[in-house]
Amino acid sequence: MSPLEVLQFIGYSTGALLHLWMAGLLVKRRRGLSKVERVLLLLAVTMGVWHAGNLFVTLHNLLGLERERWVTMLRAADTFEVVSITLAYSFLLHVHLHLWASARGRALTKTEKGRVYFSYTPAIFLTTAVPHIWTGAYEPMLDKFAHSFVPFSHEITYSFAFGIWAAYVLVFVAATDILIARLSVAVNERRSMQTLAAAFFGIGALILAIYVFGLGEGTKLGLYLKTLANLGSLLPSALIAYYIYRYRYLELIIKESLVVAAFAVVVLSVYLLVIRTFGEWISSRFGLRSGAVEALLILALALIAAPLRGWLERRFHQLFEREAALYRDVVARIGVHAGQYARLPELLRFVEEQTAQSMGLRRVRLIVRYQNQDSSQTAIETNNERETEDAGVWTDKILQIMDERDWKPLSGDRILRERGYELAYPLRREERTVGLMLVDAAADALTPDARTVLEVLAGQVAIAIEDSRLVEENVRLERKLAQGERLAALGQMAAVVAHEVKNPLSAIKSIAQVMREDENLNQEYARDLKMIVGETDRLSRSVTQLLSFARRTPTSSSTARADELIRAVVELFRAEAAASDIKIECRVDTKTELDGAATTAARDALSNLLINALQATPAHGRVRVETAIEEKELLIAVTDNGRGIAPELRERIWEPFFTTKQRGTGLGLAIVRRRMEEVGGSARLAPAREDEGARFELRVPVGKV
Structure with missing residues (x-):
């Protein structure tokens, strides 16, 4: 295998697996796909098919199969390649128009909708390009289109037209990514869009140089450049895969098994490109036995495995530093707010926001259970909002289920999904239950490591809630005691006033009633006497209330x-x-x-x-x-x-x-x-x-x- 063949085999196989795997992630999402996500799915599928077709042709050449027996399969592979790469650039343009509109917080304008329709006009050329593949003697697709002209032209080849179109799309989407980065508030998103813009611009420049200006045409370097151009989509796709792995981009999750597989591909590349090639060169140069040289090189690779493993572990620690940082930040904030009165809502809000952002979760909600002062009904508090009735009953049902399951977390239960949650942890300190931690996230986001971090956080939050409750209870008792002393003094004063007022009120009422019995006075002052009796009754009730309140x-x-x-x-x-x-x-x-x-x-x-x-x-x-x-x-x-x-x-x-x-x-x-x-x-x-x-x-x- 020559280095070029190794590059093609590893590159095309990686491209096919990576893009089709990303398409599979989008398909497996729990909730439905939005418009832009559906177009992104089609983009991933077309790029996967493009690399799969090239991989088939590469394997045919590596295995030395007869072209005549496999010509139909080769033409079919070329057809899939042409259709997929043509539509892929249309999908890429379509996606970025949606991303730009979304970044501006609006729908597509009429002009942008027109650009979407315009992006699919190159598909018209498929009506002539596909039949061209199936006519005449078979040639590799790139060679055949390099000297075949588009309809109504004797100067512009298919390769030239493709180079112009591809460079236009890539420069356009690179500029769009730069503009989106300027509008982004999040640092991670801004950095990712800028990196993608640089990748698209570099690929566009490479395609323009090869297919428009003929860089490396007819040379061995040209073959390498064309292969790199064909593999160009790997760069932005690998960047997107990294941001999925690092920041849960688009709420997708890359499992560690895929990272291990990627590492295996790297090891295979090192073996094929370095050990095999270098071993063959040394054998031919110095006349040494190729098997012995290859064995020595493999031994050297084994010796550097330990340092390489240490380097990889440090890199993984950096990747997962956010979980450790999240734990440190939460514990630090709990330490700062511990024992402070009325600071619990602020702490709960901080934990919810930091946990969701750092771990790529859609939503985290902390519920604290209270006992209402006026009844035995459960009340709950989230941040600074207190709720009762249905929310309290729902919380009690979840806690009852957890009690029956020895206080194990609930995952995927129907009662949780009714409210849009996937996972629930009890907030417990010793044998006391103080609330719930509810989590809404993509199913793959709740990895064992993530669940462990959430469980530890639940225990720390429960401690903070208990400490805050003790402080609030002490403050409440102190206020109640002070209020009791104040009301006692007020009650004694009210009792004295009431006693002094009650007797005159009785005398006034008696006199008014006697006057109402006199017909002459009653006829002239009936309304006034009725008002006097009514007001003395009202004042008497008020005095009675004062006395009742003062009497402990x-x-x-x-x-x-x-x-x-x-x-x-x-x-x-x-x-x-x-x-x-x-x-x-x-x-x-x-x-x-x-x-x-x-x-x-x-x-x-x-x-x-x-x-x-x-x-x-x-x-x-x-x-x-x-x-x-x-x-x-x-x-x-x-x-x-x-x-x-x-x-x-x-x-x-x-x-x-x-x-x-x-x-x-x-x-x-x-x-x-x-x-x-x-x-x-x-x-x-x-x-x-x-x-x-x-x-x-x-x-x-x-x-x-």
């Missing part, structure tokens, strides 16, 4: 049945409801016994909820009171059909003295929550239902059912 431990009542207690409280408000043309529906059939403290707490809490419900419900509306038994707790729900509570106020409504009404103390819901917590229960604002306003739920521990 209310006086316990005797035990009572829940249904009788609730009906009795509802009856107290029917007259007020009827005056406002509001209907109260009482659906109570729970014969549950409440102890003294629970009775008092339920009475106070329900009374305050009914006051708020009647104030929020418009005329002709309704207020509904329902009960149920859930997990050894009495559930009391009060629902109105008013305007409801704005989402941004759902937590603030429980704060003492916070009110959205012009008149009111803002203590009603604060008393409700306090009374429930005093007896081990809870109060919450439930999610709004259709055609309903606000729905408040009380949970009271029960004795006997």
Whole structure:
């Protein structure tokens, strides 16, 4: 084998495998291909066919097969070569027009669409080029087209026309890549586009020099130059393969087995080009036995294998440095933010972005589980956005599945793919589960090494979340203690004021009622006396709320049945409801016994909820009171059909003295929550239902059912 034959054999076989393999990667993608990706697929196929045809012709020459017996196969191979290389340049131009439009963030313009159609005009020449291959005596394609003229011309050969067209396309796409690089924000993308532009420009210059200006024509150098020109697509394709391997370009993945195969090709090339050729030269030059010389050279190659292996390992370490850098950056950021209050969302955002970018993943989402203050419902937080309801239920389902599988990661499960994820890791510290890490990526991107890195990161993030929670819990307890002291002092002051006001209010109301019994005064001042009585009642309720809020431990009542207690409280408000043309529906059939403290707490809490419900419900509306038994707790729900509570106020409504009404103390819901917590229960604002306003739920521990 001559060096030229070795170059052709290795080059064409590598080109065929590389391009067809890249086409296979695009076909195997989980999601559908976009327009530009479909054209890119056709480009990879045509280039693979081009190299495969040349490989067939090369093998025919290497094996010394008779041309006459294989002439049909040779003509067929040349036909595939001509068709594929003609369409390949059209596809290349088509792809870059789409890439340019995408870089500008828009669709193709009419002019660019016209250029797309124009790029396929050389296919017209196939109607004459293909029949030309099958007529006359067989000659290799390049030799036959070097002296065959295109239609309607006696000066321009097919090779000359191809050289002009190919050089135009390559220079055009090189210029396009340079412009795209200028618009790119990412450093990696900018560098890759600039490198591709240089490769396309170099190949275009080589083709122009060979097929237009006849560089090396009729010489041995010319044969090498033509072979290099035919193998020109290997350079940009190898660059794209590197960026796929290094940066997950187009979300494609090159497995390490392909890198090993490529290394084997390099070793084979060294053997064929260096050992065989150099051994034959030494044997002929000095008359030595070729077998012995070849054995010595192979031994020398074995001796340098260890240093070569060390060099390759260093190169691989550089290639995978991003995983190690990612781990270092995340751990460093966790160390910086550890123990800092309210810095967890910033840390989660950093981990999500860095992990996705460094490991070539489409999306990474970190979910932190919380317990709502007003109920046992699961809440989740991602970055700085908190969600409840469906997202919390979905998170709990995934964690339940992981619990059943000994907390192993979930991969490819249906429950994950419903939300667009491929992989989920539990965020656990010791025996505590604090959340989830969800990953969306191409199937081949989640290699064993990538999964290992993600698993380690999940453990580090869980530690950071736990530390942040401890700090937040300490801050919350300190604030609660300070607030308790402040409210205690405020309550004592309110109690003093309330006691001083309550007696005069009673006297004013009594005098007004006596005056209303006098017919003369009632006729003249009926409206004023009615307003005085109404306002004293309102002030009396406010004073009662102040006293109730100031009283830390209310006086316990005797035990009572829940249904009788609730009906009795509802009856107290029917007259007020009827005056406002509001209907109260009482659906109570729970014969549950409440102890003294629970009775008092339920009475106070329900009374305050009914006051708020009647104030929020418009005329002709309704207020509904329902009960149920859930997990050894009495559930009391009060629902109105008013305007409801704005989402941004759902937590603030429980704060003492916070009110959205012009008149009111803002203590009603604060008393409700306090009374429930005093007896081990809870109060919450439930999610709004259709055609309903606000729905408040009380949970009271029960004795006997």
